[in-house]
Amino acid sequence: MDDLFSDDPRGRGDGASVEDRLAAEALIVDVEGFEGPLDVLLTLSRTQKVDLRRISVLRLAQQYLAFVEKAKRLRIELAADYLVMAAWLTFLKSRLLLPPDPTEDGPSGEELAAHLAFQLERLQAMRDAAAQLMARDQLGRDFFARGLPEDMERVRRVKYSATLIDLMQGYARIRTKDDFRPFVLDRDAIFTMEEALERMRGLIGYVGEWVDLSSYLPDGWSEDPKRRRSATAATFAASLELVKEGKADIRQTETFAPIQLRRRERPREH
Amino acid sequence: MSIDRDTDEPILFDAPPIAEQERMVEAILFASAEPVTVADLNKRMPHGCDAAEALAYLRKRYEGRGVRVVRVGDAWAFRTAPDLSFLMQQERIETRKLSRAAIETLAIIAYHQPATRAEIEEIRGVTVSRGTIDQLLEMEWIRFGRRRMTPGRPVTFVVTQQFLDHFGLESARDLPGLAELRAAGLLDSRMLGVGNMPMPNSGDDDEDDVLGQSELFED
Amino acid sequence: MSIDRDTDEPILFDAPPIAEQERMVEAILFASAEPVTVADLNKRMPHGCDAAEALAYLRKRYEGRGVRVVRVGDAWAFRTAPDLSFLMQQERIETRKLSRAAIETLAIIAYHQPATRAEIEEIRGVTVSRGTIDQLLEMEWIRFGRRRMTPGRPVTFVVTQQFLDHFGLESARDLPGLAELRAAGLLDSRMLGVGNMPMPNSGDDDEDDVLGQSELFED
Numbered sequence: 001m002d003d004l005f006s007d008d009p010r011g012r013g014d015g016a017s018v019e020d021r022l023a024a025e026a027l028i029v030d031v032e033g034f035e036g037p038l039d040v041l042l043t044l045s046r047t048q049k050v051d052l053r054r055i056s057v058l059r060l061a062q063q064y065l066a067f068v069e070k071a072k073r074l075r076i077e078l079a080a081d082y083l084v085m086a087a088w089l090t091f092l093k094s095r096l097l098l099p100p101d102p103t104e105d106g107p108s109g110e111e112l113a114a115h116l117a118f119q120l121e122r123l124q125a126m127r128d129a130a131a132q133l134m135a136r137d138q139l140g141r142d143f144f145a146r147g148l149p150e151d152m153e154r155v156r157r158v159k160y161s162a163t164l165i166d167l168m169q170g171y172a173r174i175r176t177k178d179d180f181r182p183f184v185l186d187r188d189a190i191f192t193m194e195e196a197l198e199r200m201r202g203l204i205g206y207v208g209e210w211v212d213l214s215s216y217l218p219d220g221w222s223e224d225p226k227r228r229r230s231a232t233a234a235t236f237a238a239s240l241e242l243v244k245e246g247k248a249d250i251r252q253t254e255t256f257a258p259i260q261l262r263r264r265e266r267p268r269e270h
Numbered sequence: 271m272s273i274d275r276d277t278d279e280p281i282l283f284d285a286p287p288i289a290e291q292e293r294m295v296e297a298i299l300f301a302s303a304e305p306v307t308v309a310d311l312n313k314r315m316p317h318g319c320d321a322a323e324a325l326a327y328l329r330k331r332y333e334g335r336g337v338r339v340v341r342v343g344d345a346w347a348f349r350t351a352p353d354l355s356f357l358m359q360q361e362r363i364e365t366r367k368l369s370r371a372a373i374e375t376l377a378i379i380a381y382h383q384p385a386t387r388a389e390i391e392e393i394r395g396v397t398v399s400r401g402t403i404d405q406l407l408e409m410e411w412i413r414f415g416r417r418r419m420t421p422g423r424p425v426t427f428v429v430t431q432q433f434l435d436h437f438g439l440e441s442a443r444d445l446p447g448l449a450e451l452r453a454a455g456l457l458d459s460r461m462l463g464v465g466n467m468p469m470p471n472s473g474d475d476d477e478d479d480v481l482g483q484s485e486l487f488e489d
Numbered sequence: 490m491s492i493d494r495d496t497d498e499p500i501l502f503d504a505p506p507i508a509e510q511e512r513m514v515e516a517i518l519f520a521s522a523e524p525v526t527v528a529d530l531n532k533r534m535p536h537g538c539d540a541a542e543a544l545a546y547l548r549k550r551y552e553g554r555g556v557r558v559v560r561v562g563d564a565w566a567f568r569t570a571p572d573l574s575f576l577m578q579q580e581r582i583e584t585r586k587l588s589r590a591a592i593e594t595l596a597i598i599a600y601h602q603p604a605t606r607a608e609i610e611e612i613r614g615v616t617v618s619r620g621t622i623d624q625l626l627e628m629e630w631i632r633f634g635r636r637r638m639t640p641g642r643p644v645t646f647v648v649t650q651q652f653l654d655h656f657g658l659e660s661a662r663d664l665p666g667l668a669e670l671r672a673a674g675l676l677d678s679r680m681l682g683v684g685n686m687p688m689p690n691s692g693d694d695d696e697d698d699v700l701g702q703s704e705l706f707e708d
Binding site: 035036037038039081084119122123126127128129130134136140141142143144145147149150152 | 520570574590593596665666
Binding site for chain 3: 295358360
């Protein structure tokens with residue numbers, strides 16, 4: 001214990017007690033197993049065999065420095081924070097040993113030592129708490145949830161909504177459609193699908209062979225390009241409608257080839 | 271308890287009390303991911319236990335409870351009481367706007383009932399898909415009316431009481447006519463329809479119509 | 490019962506009898522492997538029910554049984570009685586062995602929550618690896634809490650309902666030894682000013698990452 005207060009300038013841990021050197025040696029064996037300098041300090045503190053609140057921080061600092069010296073001598077690479085801690089503990093030691101310098105700010109050596117003791121105590125407390133936590137009965141190990149949970153069935157019900165206004169507007173839209181027609185300006189160049197459909201319904205009944213779509217265009221709609229485009233589009237749309245209804249078949253042998261239409265012998269059921 | 275679990279020596283005179291065995295069966299059935307047979311229960315419980323007897327007590331205990339002990343094949347499991355199965359469903363109601371096609375079809379039926387499909391198509395100017403009619407039937411907003419006494423005897427559609435309830439109408443006759451729609455600003459002024467729009471069932475329809483309407487209000 | 494589930498009209502004067510409500514809570518809790526909150530229970534039960542009251546009765550009924558009604562945060566669940574764990578070898582789930590660092594980090598978060606990474610590192614005296622935090626997040630034992638209103642607005646970590654469920658805790662207040670630790674001042678964040686002992690060099694480089702990730706979880 002005399003060694004405790006000696007600060008041997010020849011250093012190399014020779015100043016530490018035998019006990020400390022043994023402790024340091026034991027630690028060296030498993031440097032990798034430590035979780036940082038605080039962990040090492042906590043382990044070292046156990047060799048003092050006192051309550052952490054009454055620990056000699058000075059002696060702890062000595063033990064730690066011995067540990068670092070030993071590692072150095074054995075050429076064991078210590079992580080930087082171990083060395084930073086060693087430097088800080090050297091500083092702490094000097095603060096504890098030398099009379100306080102009134103010009104210096106900051107906490108006193110005693111305050112620093114007390115804080116270190118607090119940190120060790122807190123770390124130990126957290127470790128104990130962790131152990132207590134892990135010792136509790138655990139779900140899936142000691143107690144169990146329902147092994148055969150019954151799934152909640154999610155029923156999706158769609159509710160359609162419509163207001164009276166929707167209904168009336170819908171009706172108004174249909175009933176005013178016809179009146180609306182004469183006001184459309186360039187109507188004479190437009191052939192509607194309805195018109196095409198009506199026309200084709202009449203014609204398709206006679207055709208059992210493949211016939212070019214273009215031959216369904218109404219008279220007088222094939223010359224003017226504008227009118228031909230509209231009539232072709234309407235006729236094509238109308239023929240798709242007929243196919244959909246199962247009244248006709250449609251085919252095109254290759255891209256851009258003429259589109260052909262034929263009456264379907266037995267209309268598809270649907 | 272002096273059951274020697276290491277040597278597997280049966281110590282028959284010291285089986286746990288039946289109440290304790292019942293707790294065991296309860297816990298095993300609860301935690302097991304599959305129904306458990308009586309043989310399995312016996313295998314898992316300490317020596318000297320009688321799983322069948324414990325199970326009988328357990329079943330009795332759960333009689334009338336929110337869950338019951340039921341037999342699944344030759345095994346046993348907890349299941350929700352059938353009368354509470356409604357709790358196991360989470361109903362999500364999605365509200366969707368009715369499609370334009372459905373609205374228009376519905377409007378035509380309402381204003382012209384009874385209406386055949388051909389009539390609806392004539393008024394709308396497009397074919398009416400089967401799906402649209404089915405949807406309205408399913409919603410119970412329309413139903414089949416009398417067949418029209420014309421060639422082919424086509425079916426007709428009329429609106430239902432549910433339809434009237436939903437739209438807050440006493441009868442389909444209460445639907446406003448076009449003039450009123452216009453007055454209410456529901457019609458674009460450009461769409462000025464001449465006065466040739468029929469009031470719903472204004473009487474210029476055939477007899478069948480009138481019949482259909484009255485049919486609607488019979489019940 | 491005249492509760493109209495279709496129209497969702499509350500008919501308060503006609504809630505099911507409490508015994509019936511108890512059955513319903515029983516069925517719902519039995520069906521779910523996860524704890525169910527009182528709010529969820531009330532939502533699933535018919536109008537006018539009082540799940541909290543029904544729960545109290547249910548809890549009493551299962552006292553000493555093979556399964557028990559346990560509280561997990563603000564939720565409730567059925568769990569087998571721990572004294573019967575010897576029967577459950579088959580159900581046992583092998584959990585990934587947690588590292589010492591992970592266990593300590595978890596304990597620090599639980600006892601100090603909300604805890605920042607810097608606080609965890611200060612207590613342990615070493616940097617906390619990203620993997621440790623990630624593992625605990627992945628196990629859903631911890632989650633992001635509110636940001637600390639200090640410079641840098643660091644994220645905090647708190648424990649989850651799954652954590653409570655796993656360790657059979659009603660709330661984080663029931664952690665073992667919590668009161669003693671608090672009384673001993675070991676849960677205070679005590680810091681010294683200048684000349685403080687060296688701190689682990691916190692992984693400043695990935696702080697941005699942590700910040701970014703937490704944003705996802707902010708409520």
